[in-house]
Amino acid sequence: MRKPGQVFLVGAGPGDPELLTLKAVRMLGLAHAVVYDRLVSDEVLALAPPLARMIPVGKSPRSHPVPQEKINEILVGLAHEGLTVVRLKGGDPCIFGRGSEEAAALYAAGVPVEIVPGITAAQGAAASTGVPLTHRGLARSVRYVTGHCRDDLPLDLDWAGLADPDTTLVVYMGVANIAEVAARLIEQGMPASLPAMAVARATTSQERRLVTRLDRVAADLAGSNLSGPTLFVIGQVVSLYHSCPAEVLALLAMPPACEAAYA
Numbered sequence: 001m002r003k004p005g006q007v008f009l010v011g012a013g014p015g016d017p018e019l020l021t022l023k024a025v026r027m028l029g030l031a032h033a034v035v036y037d038r039l040v041s042d043e044v045l046a047l048a049p050p051l052a053r054m055i056p057v058g059k060s061p062r063s064h065p066v067p068q069e070k071i072n073e074i075l076v077g078l079a080h081e082g083l084t085v086v087r088l089k090g091g092d093p094c095i096f097g098r099g100s101e102e103a104a105a106l107y108a109a110g111v112p113v114e115i116v117p118g119i120t121a122a123q124g125a126a127a128s129t130g131v132p133l134t135h136r137g138l139a140r141s142v143r144y145v146t147g148h149c150r151d152d153l154p155l156d157l158d159w160a161g162l163a164d165p166d167t168t169l170v171v172y173m174g175v176a177n178i179a180e181v182a183a184r185l186i187e188q189g190m191p192a193s194l195p196a197m198a199v200a201r202a203t204t205s206q207e208r209r210l211v212t213r214l215d216r217v218a219a220d221l222a223g224s225n226l227s228g229p230t231l232f233v234i235g236q237v238v239s240l241y242h243s244c245p246a247e248v249l250a251l252l253a254m255p256p257a258c259e260a261a262y263a
């Protein structure tokens with residue numbers, strides 16, 4: 001009888017290949033098949049064995065994404081062939097990554113699954129910009145929220161609960177709705193002058209930042225050259241960006257690209 005296969009749901013981190021875990025690298029080296037998202041870099045994909053089957057399932061500007069059910073089917077099919085499968089996702093597979101949905105489908109099909117965590121984009125951006133997500137006296141908690149709802153439905157977030165100036169908010173997938181996010185937070189009492197930062201392509205050589213304030217973040221973003229996957233850090237911790245000397249920022253970030261609009 002054929003040996004059953006296994007699927008490893010592996011976090012590829014935010015972009016810089018050096019942020020992969022040792023376990024992610026080891027699993028990639030063992031893979032017979034790699035099923036990967038669009039944001040996973042070529043350097044990371046190059047760690048798979050030359051003969052591994054490489055299967056892209058991410059969305060690109062010109063093609064539709066492979067539907068989730070189809071991805072689940074591909075993973076189950078490969079595992080049933082007895083293969084060691086790496087399902088590679090940007091950041092951490094279980095932070096806005098649908099990793100848990102894929103794991104549930106695999107468990108239901110009797111396929112063994114192991115999750116290998118990755119550095120999520122928030123942590124990558126925090127490290128590369130030198131802006132911590134928590135800091136004594138500035139933020140006693142941090143919340144990761146999505147700025148995009150399933151099927152483009154209106155945003156349905158707990159605005160009153162989110163409007164806490166002592167909490168750092170990290171908004172994933174928020175580019176299209178950042179004006180609404182900012183307006184709703186201000187409506188609920190967040191100071192309009194609260195520092196806010198957008199970071200695009202964090203931890204890669206194309207990283208770009210915009211440092212501004214909550215009431216200007218949408219307009220400043222629209223007038224900026226940020227592109228690609230972008231997240232927002234909103235909170236008092238962003239004020240620490242300016243306490244970081246330029247030469248340190250240059251070392252922290254691969255290109256010291258910064259547009260500072262915060263005043």
Ligand SMILES: C[S@@+](CC[C@H](N)C(=O)[O-])C[C@H]1O[C@@H](n2cnc3c(N)ncnc32)[C@H](O)[C@@H]1O
Nearest residue numbers: 091092095097120121172173201202229230231
């Ligand atoms: C579908 S979510 C996936 C998040 C991923 N699982 C993680 O843990 O980082 C995609 C969103 O993550 C954020 N993102 C991912 N990589 C990023 C990067 N390198 N720089 C900035 N934001 C990033 C953006 O907000 C993007 O729209």
